[in-house]
Amino acid sequence: MASATINDVASYAGVSRATVSRVLNHNPAVDPTLRDRVLDAVQALGYQPNRAARRLRAQSSNVIGLVISDIQNPYFISVISGVEAAAYAHQMNIVLCNSDEDLAKERIYLDVMEAERVAGLIIVPTHGTAGSDLNRFQQLGIPVILLDRLIEAMQVDAVKVDNERGAYEAVKHLLDLGCRRVAHISGSPELTTGRDRMQGYYNALAEAHLKPEPRLIRTGDFKTDSGYRLTLDLLDLPAPPDAIFVANNLMTLGALRALRERGVRVPEEMALVGFDDMPWSAEFRSPLTAVSQPTYELGQEAVHLLRRRLAQPDAPVRTVVLNTRLIVRESCGAALNLRR
Amino acid sequence: MASATINDVASYAGVSRATVSRVLNHNPAVDPTLRDRVLDAVQALGYQPNRAARRLRAQSSNVIGLVISDIQNPYFISVISGVEAAAYAHQMNIVLCNSDEDLAKERIYLDVMEAERVAGLIIVPTHGTAGSDLNRFQQLGIPVILLDRLIEAMQVDAVKVDNERGAYEAVKHLLDLGCRRVAHISGSPELTTGRDRMQGYYNALAEAHLKPEPRLIRTGDFKTDSGYRLTLDLLDLPAPPDAIFVANNLMTLGALRALRERGVRVPEEMALVGFDDMPWSAEFRSPLTAVSQPTYELGQEAVHLLRRRLAQPDAPVRTVVLNTRLIVRESCGAALNLRR
DNA sequence: CTGAAAGCGCTTACAG
DNA sequence: CTGAAAGCGCTTACAG
Numbered sequence: 001m002a003s004a005t006i007n008d009v010a011s012y013a014g015v016s017r018a019t020v021s022r023v024l025n026h027n028p029a030v031d032p033t034l035r036d037r038v039l040d041a042v043q044a045l046g047y048q049p050n051r052a053a054r055r056l057r058a059q060s061s062n063v064i065g066l067v068i069s070d071i072q073n074p075y076f077i078s079v080i081s082g083v084e085a086a087a088y089a090h091q092m093n094i095v096l097c098n099s100d101e102d103l104a105k106e107r108i109y110l111d112v113m114e115a116e117r118v119a120g121l122i123i124v125p126t127h128g129t130a131g132s133d134l135n136r137f138q139q140l141g142i143p144v145i146l147l148d149r150l151i152e153a154m155q156v157d158a159v160k161v162d163n164e165r166g167a168y169e170a171v172k173h174l175l176d177l178g179c180r181r182v183a184h185i186s187g188s189p190e191l192t193t194g195r196d197r198m199q200g201y202y203n204a205l206a207e208a209h210l211k212p213e214p215r216l217i218r219t220g221d222f223k224t225d226s227g228y229r230l231t232l233d234l235l236d237l238p239a240p241p242d243a244i245f246v247a248n249n250l251m252t253l254g255a256l257r258a259l260r261e262r263g264v265r266v267p268e269e270m271a272l273v274g275f276d277d278m279p280w281s282a283e284f285r286s287p288l289t290a291v292s293q294p295t296y297e298l299g300q301e302a303v304h305l306l307r308r309r310l311a312q313p314d315a316p317v318r319t320v321v322l323n324t325r326l327i328v329r330e331s332c333g334a335a336l337n338l339r340r
Numbered sequence: 341m342a343s344a345t346i347n348d349v350a351s352y353a354g355v356s357r358a359t360v361s362r363v364l365n366h367n368p369a370v371d372p373t374l375r376d377r378v379l380d381a382v383q384a385l386g387y388q389p390n391r392a393a394r395r396l397r398a399q400s401s402n403v404i405g406l407v408i409s410d411i412q413n414p415y416f417i418s419v420i421s422g423v424e425a426a427a428y429a430h431q432m433n434i435v436l437c438n439s440d441e442d443l444a445k446e447r448i449y450l451d452v453m454e455a456e457r458v459a460g461l462i463i464v465p466t467h468g469t470a471g472s473d474l475n476r477f478q479q480l481g482i483p484v485i486l487l488d489r490l491i492e493a494m495q496v497d498a499v500k501v502d503n504e505r506g507a508y509e510a511v512k513h514l515l516d517l518g519c520r521r522v523a524h525i526s527g528s529p530e531l532t533t534g535r536d537r538m539q540g541y542y543n544a545l546a547e548a549h550l551k552p553e554p555r556l557i558r559t560g561d562f563k564t565d566s567g568y569r570l571t572l573d574l575l576d577l578p579a580p581p582d583a584i585f586v587a588n589n590l591m592t593l594g595a596l597r598a599l600r601e602r603g604v605r606v607p608e609e610m611a612l613v614g615f616d617d618m619p620w621s622a623e624f625r626s627p628l629t630a631v632s633q634p635t636y637e638l639g640q641e642a643v644h645l646l647r648r649r650l651a652q653p654d655a656p657v658r659t660v661v662l663n664t665r666l667i668v669r670e671s672c673g674a675a676l677n678l679r680r
Numbered sequence: 681c682t683g684a685a686a687g688c689g690c691t692t693a694c695a696g
Numbered sequence: 697c698t699g700a701a702a703g704c705g706c707t708t709a710c711a712g
Contacts, residue, residue, distance in 0.1 A: 003457070003480055005689060016699045021691055029697060046476070048455040052395040053689035056704050061392075066436075071421050074414050074619075081411050084438045088445070093452055096406075096436040098424045105428070112433060115388040117343070136386070140343055224619070256623040279414075279564070283596040283624050345705055356683045361707055369681060393705035396688050 004045040013041035024049060055117070062092045064306065065113035067106065067123040069149075071098040073222070075249055075276055075295065076124070079147065082299020083122060090307060092119065103128040114140070120306040124148045127190035131156075143309035147302045150192045150319070157309055159301040159320040163193050163275075166291040166324030167200025167245070170273045173289070173326060174243045175208045177333055179271055183216040183241035185230045185251055187275075194222070197247045197275060216241050220251050227254025235262055242271065243332075249276035249290075256284060267333030277327050289332035292325045344385040353381035364389060395457070402432045404646065405453035407446065407463040409489075411438040413562070415589055415616050415635065416464070419487065422639020423462060430647060432459065443468040454480070460646040464488045467530035471496075483649035487642045490532045490659070497649055499641040499660040503533050503615075506631040506664030507540025507585065510613045513629070513666060514583045515548045517673055519611055523556040523581035525570045525591055527615075534562070537587045537615060556581050560591050567594025575602055582611065583672075589616035589630075596624060607673030617667050629672035632665045 010017045015034055022030050023038040030038075041047070055061045064087055068076050080096070087094055095116060099106035106126050110133060113121055120143040123134070131154035134144045138156070146158035174182050184201045187194030198217075205212050215237060220226035227246060231254065234241055246252040252274030256266075264270050266286040274281075277292035301320050308315065328334050350357045355374055362370050363378040370378075381387070395401045404427055408416050420436070427434055435456060439446035446466050450473060453461055460483040463474070471494035474484045478496070486498035514522050524541045527534030538557075545552050555577060560566035567586060571594065574581055586592040592614030596606075604610050606626040614621075617632035641660050648655065668674050 003454070006691095007689080017690080018692080018699055019697090022698090025691080031697060034698085048451060050396070050457060050689050051455045052392045052401075052457060053704090054691075055392040056390070056396055056688090056706085057690045057692085059691095059704070063435075071424060072417065074417055077412065077414055077417055080436075081438070084411060084436065088438075093456075094436045095403075096420075096424065096434045098421070098428075111388060114343070115391045116433075117390060117392060253620055253623060260623070278620075280593055280618075280620055280624075283593060283600070284620075285623060285625050346707095347705080357706080358683055358708080359681090362682090365707080371681060374682085390705050393688090394707075396690085396704090397706045397708085399688065399707095 003050070004047040006047075006049065008045055009038065009041045009047050012045060013037040059117075061117055061119045063116060063118045064092050064094050064303070065097065065116065065118040065121045065123075066094050067097045067099055067109055067113070067121065069099050069101050069124040069126045070222075071100075073248075073250055074278060075293075078295035079124075079299040082296035082301075083303055084299075085296075086300040086303035090303070092303070099126050101126045107133065110134075113137075114142075118142060120145065120310060122147055122302045122306060125151055127188055141313070143306055143313075145302045145305045145309070147298065148193065152192065155317050157305045157318050159298055159305060159322070160192075161293050161298070161322045161324050163196035163324075164200040164203065166275065166293070166326075167197040167247075168203045169200075169324070169326050170275070170289075170291050171201050171204035171245050172207065173328070173334075174245065174271055174273060174332060175204060175210070177271065179243035179333075180210070181213070181216060181239070181241040182243045182245060183218065183234050185218050185220050185227055185234075185244060185246045185255065187220060187222045187247040187251070189219060191222075194247060201245060220247065222248050222250060224250045224254040227251025228258050229254070231255040231258035232262070235259075235264065244270065244272050246272070246274045249274060249278050249281075252276070252288065252290075260285065266331050267336060271333040272331040274331075281327075282329060284331070286331040287329035289329045289334070290327050292327050294322050294324075297322060343390070344387040346387075346389065348385055349378065349381045349387050352385060353377040399457075401457055401459045403456060403458045404432050404434050404643070405437065405456065405458040405461045405463075406434050407437045407439055407449055407453070407461065407465075409439050409441050409464040409466045410562075411440075413588075413590055414618060415633075418635035419464075419639040422636035422641075423643055424639075425636075426640040426643035430643070432643070439466045441466045447473065450474075453477075454482075458482060460485065460650060462487055462642045462646060465491055467528055481653070483646055483653075485642050485645045485649070487638065488533065492532065495657050497645045497658050499638055499645060499662070500532075501633050501638070501662045501664050503536035503664075504540040504543065506615065506633075506666075507537040507587075508543045509540075509664070509666050510615070510629075510631050511541050511544035511585050512547065513668070513674075514585065514611055514613060514672060515544060515550070517611065519583035519673075520550070521553070521556060521579070521581040522583045522585060523558070523574050525558050525560050525567055525574075525584060525586045525595065527560060527562045527587040527591070529559060531562075534587060541585060560587065562588050562590060564590045564594040567591025568598050569594070571595040571598035572602070575599075575604065584610065584612050586612070586614045589614060589618050589621075592616070592628065592630075600625065606671050607676060611673040612671040614671075621667075622669060624671070626671040627669035629669045629674070630667050632667050634662050634664075637662060
């Protein structure tokens with residue numbers, strides 16, 4: 001059985017296709033009697049307008065292309081959730097893509113998004129994404145919203161958190177508790193999030209008149225395994241750190257595993273603060289002190305920026321910066337209530 | 341600047357639209373010279389075929405509608421990830437929907453999927469989803485694949501794990517360790533996953549000639565808060581259990597919180613096994629013994645079933661059942677090495 | 681092997 | 697307020 005078309009509805013209701021279309025698009029200039037006949041026909045036939053046809057003809061779409069850089073990272077669940085909720089609230093739908101931090105895969109998905117003529121693109125760019133990859137969307141009149149990470153030298157709407165400040169507060173907290181050798185397991189330096197969090201680390205050290213010690217600064221890639229390996233490296237140092245600030249939730253998981261396997265007690269022997277607070281962070285062996293990001297709001301805000309841009313194509317470019325919040329639990333050693 | 345169309349490519353290459361279309365669709369019957377001219381033109385103009393137009397004309401789509409019941413549940417990350425990977429491997433895209441365990445929202449999204457004329461529908465049905473909600477897709481020739489949960493009395497392809505056996509093994513493990521009062525915090529009884537896991541619990545008790553004790557069986561809803569509340573209820577019992585089997589990862593999180601707040605030591609004072617093994621389960625205060633589901637494979641298999649059904653619309657209905665695996669860590673008390 | 685023509689299911693000026 | 701007609705960008709018999 002094929003779907004009912006607008007022609008079926010029109011003949012069932014005894015009107016023209018144009019009238020059916022008007023009713024469905026809430027055009028007020030339709031006689032109430034005809035409107036009711038059309039609605040009855042729609043009901044009777046179980047008619048669902050074919051969106052491909054509508055999109056083609058109206059040259060507009062209500063589909064948002066959402067390109068996530070690593071869908072396996074649970075950080076993005078809540079972000080996606082926020083995008084979905086806001087999109088749903090405005091009758092928009094999501095085409096989900098996962099670039100897997102792979103530039104080639106991202107490019108393929110960007111081609112798909114262009115072929116789909118999405119209404120707008122919300123993207124967590126991977127490392128290497130250039131402005132030139134995204135400019136064509138702007139030229140086609142398809143707004144682009146950057147989420148979580150910026151692309152430097154690209155003027156485009158974006159929503160992110162204040163990574164530098166979040167990291168600064170985390171490290172300052174450790175220093176205030178008396179830690180003197182605070183290590184940093186950083187995120188990818190190719191990403192603004194990785195760089196900004198490292199800058200926050202530097203800022204806190206500088207404020208405390210502490211000199212950064214290169215051996216205590218380890219470059220990770222935001223994935224679990226790098227957190228694991230780099231923590232082992234830090235533990236193997238002749239003079240290990242007394243605290244570690246880890247730049248995201250997955251690497252923190254790796255750090256926890258390394259510390260557990262080595263039998264290092266947290267916070268007694270090693271204080272720990274992680275970027276990203278997850279719903280399960282309080283249940284860790286040592287409840288995690290963490291920099292909490294408003295992830296759901298991040299996703300929602302991306303949709304709001306997109307809608308704003310759709311409504312006002314020439315509005316000035318806006319970057320929305322949301323605040324993080326330090327959630328103090330036990331892994332930082334605050335409860336030990338001792339100055340080292 | 342508007343996108344290039346097939347007409348632009350045709351005139352640039354000096355051929356007809358039909359030839360351009362043939363080249364793009366890998367029709368072998370095209371002269372190599374013309375083919376090259378067309379490909380050059382595509383390149384030069386940055387042409388991306390309009391998918392809405394293709395879909396409308398060809399009456400076929402490469403979009404999979406993916407309806408998830410609760411996107412906030414991290415269990416589904418990995419499932420979505422598997423669907424995405426398999427879809428990507430076959431040049432298919434995903435329209436993501438989140439029913440939020442809300443039947444009304446699910447219905448709206450099903451209408452959207454119909455309007456999109458998706459190639460197929462992969463759905464984690466919420467409680468209350470009836471066969472009648474999905475039959476229309478079959479009638480339209482749109483295959484439906486059930487994921488994770490079944491709809492009883494509906495003959496349709498599905499992929500799930502052996503919930504009953506997974507639960508049975510978990511509870512048997514606790515009984516073998518000497519636990520005698522094993523409680524169960526169940527999932528929603530309206531869902532096959534909730535019912536099957538409860539049945540596995542009953543089976544293990546029966547095999548050990550133990551009588552189920554109604555007060556030890558608490559009905560949850562697969563969300564964190566119910567795990568929390570019901571664990572408190574169990575702890576408040578005049579004769580509390582010596583072990584709890586919790587039916588999913590979120591409720592386990594709630595149980596852990598309750599046990600922590602009450603200062604109950606796991607596994608010394610309370611053994612614990614949870615359904616769902618998550619990447620962070622080993623880092624809990626007491627590393628969690630858990631029933632691991634092959635979530636990624638679940639997602640992949642759903643796509644495979646869909647592709648099979650697309651290729652052979654009349655093949656017999658298939659339900660793929662994947663096995664779970666009990667991951668023994670510490671929360672069950674196995675390492676205590678004592679019979680209670 | 682190639683092109684002219686029809687048509688997928690809609691929306692939208694246009695005329696009345 | 698309503699309908700006939702054109703057309704969005706493609707694909708696909710059909711004829712040559």
